[in-house]
Amino acid sequence: TLENVISIWDQLTALEKIVLVENVPADQKSDKVFDFEELLVDNSDEFLALEMDPEDAVSILYTSGTTGRPKGAVASHNNWYELSMISAYQVVPMTDEDKVVCGYPFFHVALVIAVLPTLFVGAAVVTIRRFMPDVALDAISKFGGTHFMGAPTMWTYLIDEYDNNSDKYDVSTLWQAQSAGAALPAETCTRIEETFGVGIVECYGATECSSTVTHSRFGHPTPGSAGWPTPEWEIKVIDDDGNILPNGEIGELCCKGPGVVKEYWGDPEMTAARLKDGWWHSGDLAYIDGGSATDGQLYLVDRKDDMVVCGGYNIYPLEVENFITQHPKVLQAIVVGISDEVKGQIPKAFIVLEQGETATAEELETFCREVMAAYKVPRSFDFVNLADLPATASGKVLKRELRRIEEEKMNA
Structure with a gap:
């Protein structure tokens, strides 16, 4: 409310004026609180274009x-x-x-x-x-x-x-x-x-x-x-x-x-x-x-931040994800790198299956190994619901959150 704003005015260092557009009580008008209608009456009706630089x-x-x-x-x-x-x-x-x-x-x-x-x-x-x-x-x-x-x-x-x-x-x-x-x-x-x-x-x-x-x-x-x-x-x-x-x-x-x-x-x-x-x-x-x-x-x-370095080899998760989604049972695949004492990092896949489908980690691993270089094949496959993947409001999956969750599990 207006009263609440006025009560903390001293803390709002950038606030200079308040303009109210309707139902402005007379006792609340001041040198800082204005009635919009009165401002219109008191000022010229000439339109003045705001001068600005295109780079503003x-x-x-x-x-x-x-x-x-x-x-x-x-x-x-x-x-x-x-x-x-x-x-x-x-x-x-x-x-x-x-x-x-x-x-x-x-x-x-x-x-x-x-x-x-x-x-x-x-x-x-x-x-x-x-x-x-x-x-x-x-x-x-x-x-x-x-x-x-x-x-x-x-x-x-x-x-x-x-x-x-x-x-x-x-x-x-x-x-x-x-x-x-x-x-x-x-x-x-x-x-x-x-x-x-x-x-x-x-x-x-x-x-x-x-x-x-x-x-x-x-x-x-x-x-x-x-x-x-x-x-x-x-x-x-x-x-x-x-x-x-x-x-x-x-x-x-x-x-x-x-x-x-x-x-x-x-x-x-x-x-x-x-x-x-x-x-x-x-x-x-x-x-x-x-x-x-x-x-x-x-x-x-x-x-750059999502690249997995496994035993000295660079693995690009998107490449692995694109291949896994070619499997007829897979709706979406997300691949992240998790810590490994020997390899430094190893790839792990989170799999969303098509509606009504079932699959096993062994089935997907075999599918990958038929075409993919061995070091690129995810070491584990977790099956998840699409809605359970951490994501931004714009729909991007937060791989750093998946990595954090996995690291916490490993350190527990």
Whole structure:
């Protein structure tokens, strides 16, 4: 209440004035508390445009914190303008007849990427307060959604819900699927196309980029690839010394374009470490193929922090996960590295099975060993429910939480 705010006013060092819009008691007006209607009467009706620099800050959006504490990325007005222009006309061409259903939460940069370009062309946006697969499918059915934007985990939930309750939903208006937020397993991509009969665009972006950095060609994604650089964007893959690596070699992905943010709020050390000469250093391991070393297709390998080093061998969990999800009984696979006295780390898999399916660890281990190098095969398989996996609000599985839980079990 107003009384509560006034009682702690001395502690609110940044608060200068309070403007109330209705039912303002006369005894509460002061040199700090104002009636909005009276302010309108007392001031000129001339419209005065606010002067600002395109590089002025427009937002502070926080990273998802999948590998640590969330960081505030400061975006400018120009970042958002360029995002709207490029996304609306280059990434996902839309008309004012389209209706975009977005599964991301309101604080996530992907919602900004969904909303601004959509409004830019006069189309409609349907937002969901909290993602639930049945709620998302209801929204598509009720509003005639033409696009759905969601993270790979969200798509996994949608497929599972639709497979079990397809008679409840009408998805005939849906013609485009977008996936971003994490690498989309090739098997999940295929299942999206088969389940919903839609073309899919896989995108790579980040809070620090305010935009889509790479995207696949509509309806023709290359399995395992996050697509080609979006117009006005550059990408490169570097080694630990900052040298650009040739095609096919794995290193850290760096991105440069009109969406790269100004800074990390209140963190000059992180700003200096990750934002250099216009390039954002992502912490993602990737390689480029099918073009030049800076203009080919992007293939995400994993997060640097998620890589498993087992007996001197580098294991990229995403590669193992993508293979395991090709098993017909597996809906989703998550692989993490856990401590081992001999090997340093060993890979462990958490498996979500398809509805009604049963499987054993031995069955999946045999499946892996038929194709995979022995050191990459998970040493153990835990079968879990999808809803029990720790995840961010945007649907990213928190591998660091899985590692922490496993370490606590080992040390108990």
